[in-house]
Amino acid sequence: MSTQSDRTTVRVFFALWPTAAEHMALAAWQHPLQHQCGGRAMHGETLHNTLVFIGEIEQSRLEALQLAAQEVSGESFELCFDAARYWGHNHIVYAAPVHVPQPLQQLAGALEQRLTRHRFKFDPREYKPHVTLLRNAHWTDVPLPEMPPVRWRVKDFALVQSMSQDGVASYRVLARFLLSPSEPLSGG
Numbered sequence: 193m194s195t196q197s198d199r200t201t202v203r204v205f206f207a208l209w210p211t212a213a214e215h216m217a218l219a220a221w222q223h224p225l226q227h228q229c230g231g232r233a234m235h236g237e238t239l240h241n242t243l244v245f246i247g248e249i250e251q252s253r254l255e256a257l258q259l260a261a262q263e264v265s266g267e268s269f270e271l272c273f274d275a276a277r278y279w280g281h282n283h284i285v286y287a288a289p290v291h292v293p294q295p296l297q298q299l300a301g302a303l304e305q306r307l308t309r310h311r312f313k314f315d316p317r318e319y320k321p322h323v324t325l326l327r328n329a330h331w332t333d334v335p336l337p338e339m340p341p342v343r344w345r346v347k348d349f350a351l352v353q354s355m356s357q358d359g360v361a362s363y364r365v366l367a368r369f370l371l372s373p374s375e376p377l378s379g380g
């Protein structure tokens with residue numbers, strides 16, 4: 193049955209949404225970095241790595257969006273954030289992997305492919321894995337201090353809704369999509 197509420201839109205994106213221990217380890221970077229760069233720290237429990245940003249879609253399309261994501265097959269992998277960096281164009285301080293694991297690049301690509309196949313539009317910018325730690329920060333070209341590496345064991349990815357109230361963003365994980373267990377390393 194079609195109702196008026198079918199036209200309600202929601203703002204959504206796909207992301208790696210870590211466990212409590214994993215986001216706490218990255219949240220520990222925020223204080224020393226804020227000391228250097230100022231800015232506003234993102235809430236520790238909302239730290240995430242966006243895979244594909246969709247933006248506003250009609251709520252009635254959420255089910256189809258989830259079905260499209262279920263078609264993505266990928267293997268679980270380890271993602272190591274080992275560099276703190278700054279983007280001057282948007283004043284963000286973020287955590288990044290120095291080496292982008294192949295399965296992460298493949299996952300983002302496969303997701304984009306399925307979304308395109310199902311006619312969902314998304315932000316087509318080149319994929320640059322990052323976790324935003326501080327907004328409205330200020331820094332120069334000088335490298336930021338070294339931080340203790342943080343490893344995420346990525347076993348799934350999530351569809352997340354972003355809500356904004358009085359300028360404050362909050363997030364809700366709507367669904368999770370499991371990745372298959374990766375092959376154990378041979379030898380030893």
Ligand code: 2AM
Pocket residue numbers: 205240241242245284315323324354
């Ligand atoms: P950011 O942290 O670098 O701003 C929710 O907004 C998430 O989607 C954030 O991780 C944000 O990245 C990311 N994102 C990617 N493209 C976006 C866009 N065009 N508009 C808003 N957020 C975007």
